[in-house]
Amino acid sequence: MAIHFDVVRDGKRFSARPDGRTAFPIAAKVTFRNRRTGVERFGLSNDGSFFGSDEAKRQKYLAADYAEIHPFWADFIEPTAICEGQSFISLNTYDRARFTFGFGQFAAHVPDGDFIRWFRDMLQRPEVVDYFPNLEVRGGRIVKVEDNKVVPLETAQSTEPLQLYLNPTLDDVEDAEVVAAAKLIHWTVNYPEARLLQVQHMVNTARRLMKEADRRLGLDGLGADLCCVVMDVRHQGRAGFSDLQEALNARRPFEALLDVGAVSQPERVRNLKQALQTRRAALRRKKWSRSTGDFV
Incomplete structure (x- = not known):
């Protein structure tokens, strides 16, 4: 049976109460202000x-927790996870993506995206059935079912x-927005399978980005270690392939790659x-193999 979430507002802080039980944050x-247009988003x-x-x-992604399920790839995605907040329940709904979620900050605005x-x-x-009983996947696409209407x-x-x-x-924070976030947070916290699925999709994303970058670069x-930086740049979208190619051709490619996007995204680059610093030595033991589509 579907869980009912009541929205609890306390100034700028929002919580949700599932089926009348204890509320959780x-x-x-x-507020996000577009520097070019001056338009504010909330x-x-x-x-x-x-x-x-x-x-x-408690809901942080740690590579060690998934090393047996995703050998090496669990470590490969961890630096990016750290840069994205590292929490399975990380949430942002104020930018052009309108809704991003998870330790990989999956963004809802990209068709067929992560x-x-x-x-x-x-x-x-x-x-x-407990969270989104009116949503289904039909013909490979997400649909909303209302009575007999799809x-x-x-x-x-x-x-x-x-x-x-x-x-x-x-324009504001609506109850529907809070409830959607509450459902995903509650689902993720209470079902380890949901967290595992998030890890699987982040690994899938990293694999896809690696194959795409290999074709271009x-x-x-x-x-x-170098591939990890390339993947992070492409995952965030802070630079294109020409910038990455220039960095790869530099005398010190690792340092050059780490500086890609530093002007527009200084905090992200610092975090990466x-x-x-403590992970590069382990990462550099493996190399990308085009023939296997994996690290060997």
Whole structure:
């Protein structure tokens, strides 16, 4: 039976009460101002004070927890996870993506992107009846079922209907937005299988980005430490292939790669450098193999 979530507002802080039980924190209301247009957007974020909560710390992605299931790949994605907040319940709803979730910050605005692929699989889990009973996957696409009416929420060209379902506007924080976040957080916290699925999709994303980068940059035989930076740049989208190629051709390619996007994303670059300080030695023991599509 579907769980009912009541929204609890306390100033800029939002919590949710499932079926009348103890409320749990969701996120805080934040403001994002577009520097070019001056337009303000409003949404939820738990990257600040809420991210420091005990619950967020308990829900952190740690490579060691998944090393047996995803040998090496669990380590390969950890630096990016750290840069993205490292929490399985990380949430942002204020930017152009309208809704991002998880330790990989899967973004709902990309057709057939990481969020869409992950959410399709979540909707096919048995617990879906407790969280999103009116959503289904039909013909490989997410739809909303209302009585006998089937409403498509995403196509190969657009995810706008799904974005609006999860986050109706960027003008304020609506109850629907809080409830959607509450459902995903509650689901993720209470079902280890949901967390495992998130890990699987982050590994899938990393594999896909590696193969794409190999086709464009020729990474065969390149150390996994360098590949890790390439993957992180492409995952965040802070630079294109031409910038990466220039860095790979530099006299010190690792250092050059780490500086890619430093002007526009200085905090992200600093976090990645810090994460790799203690992890680079282990990563560089493996090299990318084009023939196997894996690290050997």
